[in-house]
Every structure is written in structure tokens, then in C-alpha cells.
Amino acid sequence: MVIETPQLGDRSYLVHDGSVALVIDPQRDIDRVEAAAREAGVRITHVAETHLHNDYVTGGLILAEKYGAAYLVNGEDHVSFTRVPVTDGQVLRVGRLSVSVVATPGHTHTHLSYVVRDDAHDGGTEAVFSGGSLLFGSVGRTDLVSPHDTAKLAHDQYSSVRRLVESAHPEATLYPTHGFGSFCSIGPASHQESSTIGEQAESNHALTDTNEDHFVSELLANITAYPAYYAHMSPLNAAGPGAAKLGVPDAVDPEELGRRLKSGEWVVDLRHRVAFADSHLQGSVSFEYGKGDNFTSYLGWVIPWNQPLTLLGSVVEVEKAIRDLARIGIESPDAAVGLQPGEWAPESPRASYPHGDWTALWKGREPEDVVLDVRRPEEFEASHVVGALNVPVYELLGKITELPDARIWVHCATGYRASVAASLLDRAGRNVVLINARFKDAAGAGIETTP
Numbered sequence: 001m002v003i004e005t006p007q008l009g010d011r012s013y014l015v016h017d018g019s020v021a022l023v024i025d026p027q028r029d030i031d032r033v034e035a036a037a038r039e040a041g042v043r044i045t046h047v048a049e050t051h052l053h054n055d056y057v058t059g060g061l062i063l064a065e066k067y068g069a070a071y072l073v074n075g076e077d078h079v080s081f082t083r084v085p086v087t088d089g090q091v092l093r094v095g096r097l098s099v100s101v102v103a104t105p106g107h108t109h110t111h112l113s114y115v116v117r118d119d120a121h122d123g124g125t126e127a128v129f130s131g132g133s134l135l136f137g138s139v140g141r142t143d144l145v146s147p148h149d150t151a152k153l154a155h156d157q158y159s160s161v162r163r164l165v166e167s168a169h170p171e172a173t174l175y176p177t178h179g180f181g182s183f184c185s186i187g188p189a190s191h192q193e194s195s196t197i198g199e200q201a202e203s204n205h206a207l208t209d210t211n212e213d214h215f216v217s218e219l220l221a222n223i224t225a226y227p228a229y230y231a232h233m234s235p236l237n238a239a240g241p242g243a244a245k246l247g248v249p250d251a252v253d254p255e256e257l258g259r260r261l262k263s264g265e266w267v268v269d270l271r272h273r274v275a276f277a278d279s280h281l282q283g284s285v286s287f288e289y290g291k292g293d294n295f296t297s298y299l300g301w302v303i304p305w306n307q308p309l310t311l312l313g314s315v316v317e318v319e320k321a322i323r324d325l326a327r328i329g330i331e332s333p334d335a336a337v338g339l340q341p342g343e344w345a346p347e348s349p350r351a352s353y354p355h356g357d358w359t360a361l362w363k364g365r366e367p368e369d370v371v372l373d374v375r376r377p378e379e380f381e382a383s384h385v386v387g388a389l390n391v392p393v394y395e396l397l398g399k400i401t402e403l404p405d406a407r408i409w410v411h412c413a414t415g416y417r418a419s420v421a422a423s424l425l426d427r428a429g430r431n432v433v434l435i436n437a438r439f440k441d442a443a444g445a446g447i448e449t450t451p
Contacts, residue, residue: 001036002175003027007296007324008056009182013129013175015116016042017095023047023063024114024129025177028244028327030059030066046094048072048086050131050177051111052079052237054144054230055184057329062243072101074110081240086112096120102167106157107132107140107184109149115168126172128197134161135179136195138187139206143223144230150223154216161206170198183226183297187219224378228394229300229328236329244326248319252310252336257281258348260310266303270313270321271340273419274355277434281312281341282351286423289317294416296324301394302420309333312344353426355434358445361409364433370403372410374421375439379413383439386448393417400428411435411442 003012005027013024014036021042026033037044047064049072061081064071072092075085086092088103100115114129132140139161142153174195178184188205201207209215252260261267261283269276270289280286287299303309309325311318311333318335325333336344356364361371371385374393384390391399393412408425412418415436422434443449 001040003032003036004180005056005327006181008327009180009185010056010177011175011180012177014040014042014044015094015097015127015129016040017097017118017120018042020045020095022094022097022099022116023060023069024175025050025053025131026059026063028057028059028062028241029246029323030063030243031246033059033063043067044069046070046072046092046099048099048114048129049074050113050129050133051108052077052234053177054108054233055178055182055227056233056327057241057244058237059241059244061240074112076110077238079238079240088112100167102164104130104133104160104164106142106153106160107178108145109153109156111140111160113164113167115164115172126169127175128164128168128172129175129177130164131177132184133157133176134164134174134200134204134206135176135185136174136192136200137204138179138185139204139219140178140184141186141223141226142219144184144226144234151216151220154219155212157219158206158212158215161204165197165201165207168197170196170201172197174200183230186224187222224376225392225394227297227301229305232305232329241329244323245332246319246323246326248315248322248337249332249335252334254336254345254347257310257336257345260308261345261348265308265310267310267312268299268303268321269423270311270317273415273434274436275340276419276423277353277355277436279341279350279352280423281345282349283427284312284423285427286419288416288419289313289321295321296328298393298417298420299325300328300330302397302424304397311335312341313337314339351426353422353432353434355422355436357437358435358442358447360433361435362446365409366407369407369409372403372408372421373412374410374417375412383450385411385442386450393421396421396424400425400430403430407431407433409433409435411437411439413439 001014073083090101092099143150267284276286371388380390425432
């Protein structure tokens with residue numbers, strides 16, 4: 001059974017024989033895994049990690065402890081908790097399932113994959129759980145450990161995926177953890193929902209490129225920025241994270257909320273970006289919840305780590321946001337529940353800024369105005385508004401004072417990152433206009449863009 005976490009581009013798995021189950025790479029909110037086990041009518045006896053994750057806080061330890069399950073973690077990983085150390089070539093039994101451990105360094109030095117065979121079926125039906133090794137169309141990125149190790153890990157990745165393919169039947173189903181929008185993937189990952197080892201052997205560039213040095217150079221050339229919070233995930237996982245606290249806290253008193261806004265604490269408004277632009281509590285920032293799957297990654301990327309955080313939104317929005325943030329180690333944020341600023345802090349000052357589409361820019365831009373593109377550098381290089389400045393949204397907080405003292409029209413690819421950036425600029429007292437439109441529509445509105 002697949003447990004999707006589209007907010008982070010990851011998948012966890014429940015593998016069972018009809019009686020007992022192995023869980024692979026569980027997210028921190030383990031209630032979803034527990035629900036899957038109840039639905040299948042199975043008992044969790046084993047929990048396995050492919051690696052110490054860099055993009056989320058694991059639920060593996062707490063799940064294993066809760067059910068008295070064996071917690072399978074590479075014996076070479078330095079961790080602060082009791083685990084069942086596993087190593088390359090080891091074969092374990094989970095009911096009638098045999099689980100073969102395959103060392104697949106590359107995404108990390110100690111990365112493991114698991115080849116699971118159901119011995120009750122003719123020919124031994126197989127599944128391969130590859131974590132951040134072999135993905136659909138590509139592989140896991142190799143630059144998350146250390147800049148000094150990136151090239152070596154890329155070479156390791158090239159060898160590992162070949163070894164993994166040789167360890168399983170071509171018809172074995174492939175189940176990676178990353179690669180569904182996760183920043184842990186790199187290269188031309190496909191958007192397919194399922195695949196087999198044989199399909200990947202024929203189409204995955206990591207397996208079809210016969211020149212290892214060429215593969216490595218291409219992989220390194222495609223390395224892009226990743227969320228800043230990644231730096232904290234592996235240490236948290238090695239220390240052994242506890243249970244997530246997913247309840248909605250008591251509402252923050254309006255007077256206290258006003259104090260937090262005035263003192264510059266991080267107060268996050270979860271409403272739609274346009275509603276925020278039209279009216280918001282002065283000093284708050286916009287991270288629209290429920291628009292695509294951008295919320296968790298960009299909040300964790302933009303807001304400095306381990307800062308006090310207050311969420312503003314409906315009960316449903318706040319509850320979901322708390323769950324999402326717990327997955328990346330942001331613990332127990334405070335909240336004020338309501339549908340609009342007047343319900344959160346009636347006496348606190350309000351603010352607003354204009355918003356529009358590309359036609360608004362075409363008609364309203366003055367010569368001294370600035371167009372700010374907050375997409376990633378590779379997006380900007382591919383095509384951009386002529387004369388625009390590029391500051392990725394995840395770098396903007398530290399560069400606001402470097403921007404020209406002028407009206408700033410801010411855009412991205414869809415409007416989401418631009419709305420975050422516009423709120424940061426507004427919070428800093430800058431004159432900002434949100435371009436709430438898709439970049440691909442700019443040229444059709446008369447805006448000059450590079451090819």
C-alpha cells in the first residue's frame with residue numbers, strides 16, 4: 001500500500017503478506033500508516049529506513065516503538081537510539097516475505113534499498129524499494145551530504161543503480177521514496193506513477209548512459225538549490241525524533257497577537273493570496289494553504305529555522321498546516337483561528353497592496369519601476385521579462401535592502417512564490433504590486449520576454 005505525501009513529493013509504503021507488515025520510510029504523522037494497516041487487517045512487525053532522510057522527519061522510530069516492531073536501519077549509520085542494524089546482503093523474514101538488503105550509496109553514503117519477494121507466489125513476485133537511489137526516470141540527488149562528497153556520491157549512484165537492477169527481476173515493481181516533486185530528486189525525473197526495474201533499465205538515463213563520467217557531469221550540471229530546512233533533517237532523524245503533536249492549540253489572545261506582529265515575530269496568514277493582498281494584519285506574511293503543494297517546502301525554506309511561528313486561518317487550514325509542518329520538524333506553532341483579520345486581532349492595524357495580471361503591468365508600469373522575478377535561477381535563465389531582476393524567493397529575505405527604492409512588481413511562474421515575496425516586501429515597508437498570473441501568459445499580454 002502506498003501512503004502519499006504530495007506536499008513533500010514523497011511516498012511511504014506498507015508491505016504485507018496478509019498477516020504481518022513491513023513499513024518503509026514512514027513520515028512522521030504515523031496515523032496514516034496505522035490507518036493503512038487497519039484497513040489491510042495486518043500487524044506491523046518491521047519498520048525500515050532506506051536512509052537518514054534529508055527532506056523530512058521520520059516516523060520510523062516512534063512507529064516501531066509503539067508496535068514493538070523491529071526498526072531496520074543501516075548498521076553504519078550513527079544514531080542515538082536502539083535499532084536493528086542491517087547491512088548489505090542480509091536477508092530478513094517478514095512472515096512469508098523475504099527482504100534482501102542492498103547497499104546503494106549515492107543519495108547518502110549509507111543508503112540502502114530493499115528487494116522484497118513474496119515466497120508464496122510462483123516465481124517469487126518481487127518489489128524493489130529504492131528510497132532515494134533509483135527513481136522514475138532519474139536518481140536521488142547527491143549533494144545533500146557535503147559539497148566535498150557530491151562528485152564521489154554521483155559516481156556511487158551510477159554504480160548503485162546498476163547493482164540494484166542486477167539484484168531484482170526485470171518485472172519487479174519499483175517503489176522509490178522520492179521523485180514525485182521532491183527536491184531530493186535530480187535530473188530528468190519522469191511524471192509516471194508506476195514503473196518496473198525492466199522499464200527503468202531501458203529508459204532511465206542513469207542506466208542507459210554507458211559513460212560514467214558523462215553521467216556524473218550531467219548530474220552535477222543539473223544540481224539546483226534545495227530548501228534550507230534540509231540541513232536540520234538528518235541530524236533530527238539521527239537523534240531519534242519523538243511523536244508529532246498534531247492538535248490545534250488554543251487561540252492566541254488578540255492583544256498577544258498584536259504584540260507579536262509589532263515585535264516582528266513570524267505570523268503566517270494561510271488564506272488565499274488575493275484575500276491577503278486586499279487586507280491583512282500589518283506585519284504578517286502570506287503562505288497560502290492548499291494551492292498546489294508548495295506550502296511546506298517554501299515556508300520551511302523562507303522563514304528562518306527555529307523561530308516562533310503563529311498561524312492564522314480556518315480550523316481546517318490550521319490543522320492541516322500543523323500536520324505538514326510537523327513533517328519537517330516545525331513543532332507546535334501557535335494559532336489564531338478565524339476567516340479574516342478582524343477575527344484574529346480586531347485592534348491591530350491592517351495593510352494591503354495592489355495585485356493584477358500581466359495587462360496591469362503592461363498598462364501601469366512606470367519607467368522607474370522594477371520587475372522582480374522570484375523564480376529559481378534556472379527558470380530565469382530559460383526565459384524572463386526583459387529588464388527584470390532575479391532574486392529567488394528563498395533568498396529574498398536577506399536581499400530586500402539591496403533592491404532599488406522603487407515600486408516593485410513581483411512575479412513567479414504561477415503567482416504562489418510571488419505572493420510570498422510580495423508579503424515579505426510589504427512587511428519590510430516596500431511599495432509592491434503582486435502579479436498574480438502565470439509567467440507563460442506574459443508574452444501574450446504584450447510583455448517583452450527573452451526567448
